Amino acid sequence: MTEPRLTSLAHGGGCGCKIAPGALSDILRAMPQAGPFADLLVGTETSDDAAVWRLNDRQALVATTDFFMPVVDDPRDFGRIAATNALSDVYAMGGRPILALAIVGMPIKVLSPETIGAILAGGAEICAEAGVPVAGGHSIDSVEPIYGLVALGLVDPAKVMTNRGARPGDALILTKPLGVGVLSAAFKQGRLDEAGYAALIDTTTRLNRIGPDLAPLAGVHAITDVTGFGLLGHALEMARGAGATIEIDAGAAPVLPGVEALLAQGVVTGASGRNWASYGEGVTGSGALPSGRLDLLTDPQTSGGLLVAVAPDAVAEALAIARSGGFAQAAVVGRVGEGAPGVSLV
Secondary structure: OOOOOHHHHOOOOHHHHOOOHHHHHHHHOOOOOOOOOOOEEEOOOOOOOOEEEEOOOOOEEEEEEEEEOOOOOOHHHHHHHHHHHHHHHHHHOOOEEEEEEEEEEEOOOOOOHHHHHHHHHHHHHHHHHHOOOEEEEEEEEOOOOEEEEEEEEEEOHHHOOOOOOOOOOOEEEEOOOEOHHHHHHHHHOOOOOHHHHHHHHHHHOOOOOOHHHHOOOOOEEEEEEOOOOHHHHHHHHHHHHHOOEEEEOOOOOOEOOOHHHHHHOOOOOHHHHHHHHHHHHHEEOHHHOOOOHHHHHOOOOOOOOEEEEEOHHHHHHHHHHHHHOOOOOOEEEEEEEOOOOEEEEO
């Protein structure tokens, strides 16, 4: 049978279909607080990337889940991107994945078993690259195609990375270039060339496996991954978690090829505007930005890079680890300062 494009079956795609930060805060406000659990090292307090539960003095379990609707039409690529994105939260906590479970929602009267199977195979391919099995999961018949993982990992309790450990004076390193949302929007509009698509797939299927290599460094104080809320949104979560001001150099972030030209043509995602509407009051200095820069800094990053807070004397070593691990464009994009929690654009 003739099948529709995967992206035509979804109202949003990738991390751009996340609930906007402001709306999510309103929803979660009604959730009862969990009781005190001595072994819950990381919970919901600061919107961190995953939960962490201490098993013993040397091991803690990292638990997370992530899933979304198609960001591309190729089923294998969709599965690979979704799996890479889900595993990223384990790496961001300094952990190493050990197990994955598949989350599958598919319109089974619209998509063939071969297409759905290719999505799952793509996810399993990335999990194999990460050295973990897809050991089960759950599936439903849904109107829109949805795929992702429950990802479990292990970490030394003394080396857990969170988004709240940043200290004044730290530099901020971003490991992947920005612009995934812009390229995704161009793809959906039929305006993305082969080179742009190749860049999109390359960055979104690159595992953030350097997280547990960065975590043991004495100078690394905090890590989070930059995904659906954009660089500014996740930097703001880090600032609030640390109780500090974060300065972002608006022109320092690496950018994926072709993104600047697409921004100049007005290609942006709706999620970028929703992001800004949700947290813009926590950001200063946006008025001086050149055209399109704010859209880039709020651009949702499906399977984005790591944002690392690191002491000045450890920056060179952290950058070397990132670049030797395949993140050639890793760069310093800001610093942590004294002051009320918030983000300042400089």
